[in-house]
Amino acid sequence: MSKVELSVELAGVKLKNPIVVASGTFGFGREYGQFYDLSELGGICAKGLTLHRREGNPPPRIAETPMGILNSVGLQNPGVDAFIAEELPELRKHDLAVIANISGNTPEEYGIMCEKLSAAGVDMIEVNISCPNVKAGGLAYGTKPELAAEVTKVAKEHATVPVMVKLSPNVTDITEIARAVADAGADALSLINTLRGMRIDVNTRRPILKMNTGGLSGPAVLPVAVRMVWEVASAVNLPILGMGGVAKGEDAAQLMLAGASAVAVGTACFADPYAPIKVRDELAEIACVQGHGKVSDLTGGVRPW
Amino acid sequence: MSKVELSVELAGVKLKNPIVVASGTFGFGREYGQFYDLSELGGICAKGLTLHRREGNPPPRIAETPMGILNSVGLQNPGVDAFIAEELPELRKHDLAVIANISGNTPEEYGIMCEKLSAAGVDMIEVNISCPNVKAGGLAYGTKPELAAEVTKVAKEHATVPVMVKLSPNVTDITEIARAVADAGADALSLINTLRGMRIDVNTRRPILKMNTGGLSGPAVLPVAVRMVWEVASAVNLPILGMGGVAKGEDAAQLMLAGASAVAVGTACFADPYAPIKVRDELAEIACVQGHGKVSDLTGGVRPW
Amino acid sequence: MPIEQRCTIVEMTPLNDSTWWMTLEVGKMVEEQGLRAGQFLHVACGEGNLLRRPISVACVLADEPENTAALIFEVKGEGTRWLAGRKVGEQVNVLGPLGNGFSVEERGRYLLVGGGIGVPPLLGYAEAYHKNAVAVLGFRSADRVILAERFRECCKEVYLCTDDGSLGRHGFVDAQVRDILEKEKDFTAILACGPKPMLKSVAKVAAEYGVPCQVSMEERMACGVGACLGCAIQMADGTMKHVCKDGPVFDAREVEWNV
Amino acid sequence: MPIEQRCTIVEMTPLNDSTWWMTLEVGKMVEEQGLRAGQFLHVACGEGNLLRRPISVACVLADEPENTAALIFEVKGEGTRWLAGRKVGEQVNVLGPLGNGFSVEERGRYLLVGGGIGVPPLLGYAEAYHKNAVAVLGFRSADRVILAERFRECCKEVYLCTDDGSLGRHGFVDAQVRDILEKEKDFTAILACGPKPMLKSVAKVAAEYGVPCQVSMEERMACGVGACLGCAIQMADGTMKHVCKDGPVFDAREVEWNV
Numbered sequence A, B: 001m002s003k004v005e006l007s008v009e010l011a012g013v014k015l016k017n018p019i020v021v022a023s024g025t026f027g028f029g030r031e032y033g034q035f036y037d038l039s040e041l042g043g044i045c046a047k048g049l050t051l052h053r054r055e056g057n058p059p060p061r062i063a064e065t066p067m068g069i070l071n072s073v074g075l076q077n078p079g080v081d082a083f084i085a086e087e088l089p090e091l092r093k094h095d096l097a098v099i100a101n102i103s104g105n106t107p108e109e110y111g112i113m114c115e116k117l118s119a120a121g122v123d124m125i126e127v128n129i130s131c132p133n134v135k136a137g138g139l140a141y142g143t144k145p146e147l148a149a150e151v152t153k154v155a156k157e158h159a160t161v162p163v164m165v166k167l168s169p170n171v172t173d174i175t176e177i178a179r180a181v182a183d184a185g186a187d188a189l190s191l192i193n194t195l196r197g198m199r200i201d202v203n204t205r206r207p208i209l210k211m212n213t214g215g216l217s218g219p220a221v222l223p224v225a226v227r228m229v230w231e232v233a234s235a236v237n238l239p240i241l242g243m244g245g246v247a248k249g250e251d252a253a254q255l256m257l258a259g260a261s262a263v264a265v266g267t268a269c270f271a272d273p274y275a276p277i278k279v280r281d282e283l284a285e286i287a288c289v290q291g292h293g294k295v296s297d298l299t300g301g302v303r304p305w
Numbered sequence C, D: 001m002p003i004e005q006r007c008t009i010v011e012m013t014p015l016n017d018s019t020w021w022m023t024l025e026v027g028k029m030v031e032e033q034g035l036r037a038g039q040f041l042h043v044a045c046g047e048g049n050l051l052r053r054p055i056s057v058a059c060v061l062a063d064e065p066e067n068t069a070a071l072i073f074e075v076k077g078e079g080t081r082w083l084a085g086r087k088v089g090e091q092v093n094v095l096g097p098l099g100n101g102f103s104v105e106e107r108g109r110y111l112l113v114g115g116g117i118g119v120p121p122l123l124g125y126a127e128a129y130h131k132n133a134v135a136v137l138g139f140r141s142a143d144r145v146i147l148a149e150r151f152r153e154c155c156k157e158v159y160l161c162t163d164d165g166s167l168g169r170h171g172f173v174d175a176q177v178r179d180i181l182e183k184e185k186d187f188t189a190i191l192a193c194g195p196k197p198m199l200k201s202v203a204k205v206a207a208e209y210g211v212p213c214q215v216s217m218e219e220r221m222a223c224g225v226g227a228c229l230g231c232a233i234q235m236a237d238g239t240m241k242h243v244c245k246d247g248p249v250f251d252a253r254e255v256e257w258n259v
């Protein structure tokens, strides 16, 4: 289509285009890989891994809200070893950056996973300190600067590939956490994870989710994501993978203008498996119409009043 | 329609039905009073007042987002004296609870306004410690437990009518603020105010709002409001005016089940001036179908898993 | 392999005051992907609803009308209300074929057990085993009954039950199933679809009489293709399986019923 | 007093590749509320868009067709795209009448100055002052021109300008306005509608020649009725006024142009 240069760099990792798929919304790529070649994507943040296999939370795990969804999947995954043995080789058949997403119960667990994944040759590790669906650890790491810094430090010590830390939006001041994580040596930041929310079935009087609350994602959260990416980009000097509610090229352009180097598409895939491809093409079109040679020219280009 | 008892009590103030209109979305009632008699409403939270007249923020002040809007009105208002002289008498011609909403630059300003408004005979005062659109004070009070407590204490000392404190959702732990405010003597809590967000015009590369960021409201925030009302209701023993994204009776029922004694309708009015009336009737219908004698039976009725 | 497709509506008929029969031209899904009854389509339900809605395929016609599938759905909330407002000639966007459908043998003898809106996915099986299958269909009351005539046309026997006794046998389907199995257990399997409590009781009766039982389960879905892990159900062995990818049909013995 | 009304679309005609003429049956708004050109309707634009869109009334017909109003709009984003997709016979939900419209005298002589999609709200005034008003209409280029014939039919004189010179005078409308005022200043007032930079230049020229000037302003709106204080514009005296309630038409001298 357009002649815009699509490739971008995220903490030294080259992405052939700035569209990545968000962790937990795209599995390990097998399912949506039935619809198109995964090489169309810039990268994949794989489903969140833990050291050991987890079955996740009891159902129901999904509730719809106005232009959003709540989920309480709770990190169901086969464990980091199974990922390395069974999923990574499959992903490597395609030409896209593979970003492993990890959650630990202790800083040590993060360290072990970083070692294993670095050795296995993923392109990047996304350290999830912000998943609101796990009782142990999880959210607490993402809301306390010292803990966030500690996890980051351990991850950096054990990883030989770039470490990206994923921030929670459920905080008073996201720049405080961003700064702590940056000071601890993170190579990149990704944001936002889900906002905590709840939906109640008024007939049964039960929360729809068995965990009572869950994480809100989808278009509803886009304005919060844009604000936080802008704040974080203004506060720290690290590349950002922006996400939260992206469903159109314009949404991705907003996040890039706010300061993101690349953009992840998550919930939008559920309505439309082709969403990441469409977002990529529309984004290229926007850059093209605006006369940019490269999409990366958008990054940080917002002109605040 | 149904034979459900609609009246509820909020910190000793009797509302003929649980539907209040949210501060800043309904002016002082004059405009929507052209569409129906304001006596249809349980109450009105009047447009946020400051000690002195304010012109508010420069335009643009409104941006649309997926199922939400951002605003940066910034407390444009005629000042507390003009409200008492010109607006309160008009509102008093109708049969509804009048709740004055106040914002101050200092705890002292809150005190002075509480005195004046108590003397003028409003039914309740809603202390806004959470408006994200004002530079001085505003948000800071709502995000720091000690400051929130201080403002509450001063307000209580100067008010002779019940004091309701309005909480910000832009915090890591809303129960912490709620507890501080409860301990400082608040008679009720209202939540949620707007979530901070941003939208960028990708063609001009300018934020749409002249203030760059603004407050997100409307259906998009409903799941966050339900979660926070539930958390706060579980944490403190104060009546709650729930709000955030209510557009249907079911939404109001969710907030009541989560713990709200009454519910405010805000942004929904912009699309449909009759929204508060429809929400009221649909809520009554839900209570009726479920076989309740009174809508107030819904309050706190959620059965968490 | 699932595909995304805009399908033209060629029939839209109310079956009762809240249930619709919608026939869609599904084209390649039948020819190339082998769409069959008991699988489901993930249907986009208008701009106001972010998520697609899973609706089972009641039956598939390879011809007359060519390459069409019937979806039968009840209006529950906003998505199905939107769907019910569609008209013949309009298009709906669907993902499919999704899920597995019941696993059957060519010469099998099946006992079909459906409850309410769980009845439709059995229709294709009733038709496939012409005059060979036995059906037990349960509904809340006489005015909720759907598809009874069609099942009568193609089943060996059809037993109707209603919760309030306003038509057929008074009570739940599991009592009827018990009576049938009491007389003869010689079924290849029970194929059951309906609300979870019903499936649980039917599974229990089937186990008692040693008859294999397949159940079609429901869970709230996001992606519909196995990517989000949203539609988990608990298995008896403590693991989770996913309705959209591993189901919706499961062996009743594998399911953990006590949650 | 504004009312909420579902209005049937009785005409839907494209004026160029992105601009539509939509005639609505507005019933009581004309009879009882005295709807007139220059006021606006706040139009609900489908489930996907939370806010209504303000669209000016181009002209009102009390008869033939009875009690209708013409809205002329350009497709800009999702709301107007939805609106452009409506068909004759469908209904749209509108709030109105809203705002003030231009303030005019029965025997006045008006210079109408419109730019782009700011041209339509002047149409009603051109028609009301049959063969008495002078119009200056500016467009980006020849293919963007709308309503030129209709203005020619009812105005004394019509001057067309295009930014690129592809039709009429090359350049902006304010140059043309200057030339006209240079020859004769005897206008009751200038009535202007268009983008803010255009209004600013026209206001400047008007002030130079001492001709009263009314301008129709735009600002992003939520409620449309004066309740949310969203649509503020800055006044020269430092106060804020609101486009929906105090406007959209303001005396050009009252507006703060340097923001």
Ligand SMILES: Cc1cc2nc3c(=O)[nH]c(=O)nc-3n(C[C@H](O)[C@H](O)[C@H](O)COP(=O)(O)OP(=O)(O)OC[C@H]3O[C@@H](n4cnc5c(N)ncnc54)[C@H](O)[C@@H]3O)c2cc1C
Residues within 6 Å of the ligand: A063, A064, C040, C051, C052, C053, C054, C055, C056, C057, C071, C072, C073, C074, C075, C076, C077, C078, C079, C080, C081, C117, C120, C121, C217, C218, C219, C220, C221, C243, C248
């Ligand atoms: C595999 C499968 C096959 C199905 N087949 C049929 C069928 O053939 N006919 C039919 O009428 N119904 C069927 N259902 C149920 C149907 O999907 C729901 O009734 C429908 O999604 C409700 O949507 P709504 O917008 O009307 O309700 P809402 O309550 O507004 O929906 C809100 C959200 O909850 C989900 N939801 C609500 N109820 C259910 C439910 N029972 N199961 C799963 N998700 C639900 C919706 O999908 C949506 O995401 C099936 C469900 C599954 C899982």
Ligand SMILES: Cc1cc2nc3c(=O)[nH]c(=O)nc-3n(C[C@H](O)[C@H](O)[C@H](O)COP(=O)(O)OP(=O)(O)OC[C@H]3O[C@@H](n4cnc5c(N)ncnc54)[C@H](O)[C@@H]3O)c2cc1C
Residues within 6 Å of the ligand: B063, B064, D040, D051, D052, D053, D054, D055, D056, D057, D071, D072, D073, D074, D075, D076, D077, D078, D079, D080, D081, D117, D120, D121, D217, D218, D219, D220, D221, D243, D248
């Ligand atoms: C008093 C008034 C009268 C108007 N009359 C007309 C008319 O007669 N014909 C016409 O074509 N247009 C008119 N406009 C402009 C029209 O309202 C916008 O073009 C329209 O709202 C854009 O909506 P959208 O969904 O297509 O664009 P989007 O950009 O998707 O809209 C997003 C949001 O921004 C608002 N918005 C975007 N552009 C404008 C704008 N220029 N002015 C105000 N709000 C905007 C929308 O209302 C919506 O809330 C008028 C505006 C005002 C204030």
Ligand SMILES: Cc1cc2nc3c(=O)[nH]c(=O)nc-3n(C[C@H](O)[C@H](O)[C@H](O)COP(=O)(O)O)c2cc1C
Residues within 6 Å of the ligand: A022, A023, A024, A025, A047, A048, A049, A071, A073, A075, A101, A128, A131, A166, A192, A193, A194, A216, A217, A218, A219, A221, A243, A244, A245, A246, A264, A265, A266, A267, A268, C228, C230
């Ligand atoms: C079903 C689901 C599962 C998710 N699982 C993870 C996860 O395992 N790890 C993680 O860091 N984020 C997870 N997320 C968060 C997303 O990666 C993303 O941050 C969030 O959904 C916002 O983007 P979106 O609005 O585009 O979906 C999950 C989100 C969803 C909806």
Ligand SMILES: Cc1cc2nc3c(=O)[nH]c(=O)nc-3n(C[C@H](O)[C@H](O)[C@H](O)COP(=O)(O)O)c2cc1C
Residues within 6 Å of the ligand: B022, B023, B024, B025, B047, B048, B049, B071, B073, B075, B101, B128, B131, B166, B192, B193, B194, B216, B217, B218, B219, B221, B243, B244, B245, B246, B264, B265, B266, B267, B268, D228, D230
């Ligand atoms: C335009 C606008 C102005 C507002 N002004 C105020 C205000 O002055 N004081 C206040 O406490 N809240 C104010 N709010 C917040 C609302 O009262 C309410 O808390 C919020 O909008 C969430 O409810 P909703 O989604 O129903 O609108 C304002 C909201 C909007 C949209």
Ligand code: FES
Residues within 6 Å of the ligand: C220, C221, C222, C223, C224, C225, C226, C227, C228, C229, C230, C231, C232, C242, C243, C244, C245
């Ligand atoms: S719905 Fe996503 S895994 Fe089943």
Ligand code: FES
Residues within 6 Å of the ligand: D220, D221, D222, D223, D224, D225, D226, D227, D228, D229, D230, D231, D232, D242, D243, D244, D245
């Ligand atoms: S749009 Fe609400 S005051 Fe004008």
